[in-house]
Amino acid sequence: MINRVVLVGRMTRDPELRRTGNGTAVTSFTLALDRGFTTQDGQSADFIPCVVWNKAAESTAQYCHKGSLVGVDGSLRSRNYTNNQGQKVYVVEVMCNSVKFLESRREAEARPQGSYNNQSSYNNNNSYNNQNAFGNQQNNYSNQQNTFNNQSNNTNRQSFYDTNSKQVDLDKDFSDDVNAYDIMDDDIQF
Known part of the structure; x- marks a missing residue:
């Protein structure tokens, strides 16, 4: 089976670094991905929750912030837990094997800070509001x-x-x- 996710987007909030009971670093963040079209309810982006562990988690939390352009490579994972009210909560997120920083510090500092507004919600009332998600690059x-x-x-x-x-x-x-190449039905492994 194949379970691979590759995404490029901007962080909707500052990454949140936490530690497990044994001290392992885990960072969670949400990526905004431009859909290229607007739905009937006005949404023009998807908001994807992501998690990264260990040294990559520490680097992501240290060097990235709200609005950072990053690329992630990982897999889709689902989990569930029971919250404080006794309700079962299901979560689907990208478990990142790697996080790549796709813009220099100079580019990030030159970008206007007001480009990303907290208006609509996916998970944490965070929103992405930018016409061009790839730093004013134009495809020609x-x-x-x-x-x-x-x-x-x-x-x-x-x-x-x-x-x-x-x-x-x-x-x-x-x-x-x-x-x-001739493929016979009995040659297929599944």
Whole structure:
């Protein structure tokens, strides 16, 4: 089974460093990820709770703060506990194997501090309110031109033009491919 999560986003609050009973460091934080669209209820970001342990937890708490642009690599974990009112609480979070700091100290200090507002909530009444989550970088795809056309014979077959303007037939039969690999049902391990 595959359980891998890779995210890039901004912290919605300062990371919270705690220690377990035996002194192991654990840091929790929430990442805001830009969806690229706005839902009917006005949400334009997802808020993902993350946890990191040991030395990485200490470094994250020391060098990151609200608004920091970070990349995380880890896995999705679920857990549950009973709160003080006797209710069972279910939590899904990213267990981070690594946290990468994606902006320099100078870039972080140059960013206006008012860019991130506490307005709506996911978990801790924290919000992310920024039009461009990646530090004013713009994606420029002007040198790429991908075009889908209908064939002139009205058979609804489509062709694809790649960046070099070579036509690729999407209905091509690959049976004569010398590098084809034959997979039998009994070869699959699960």
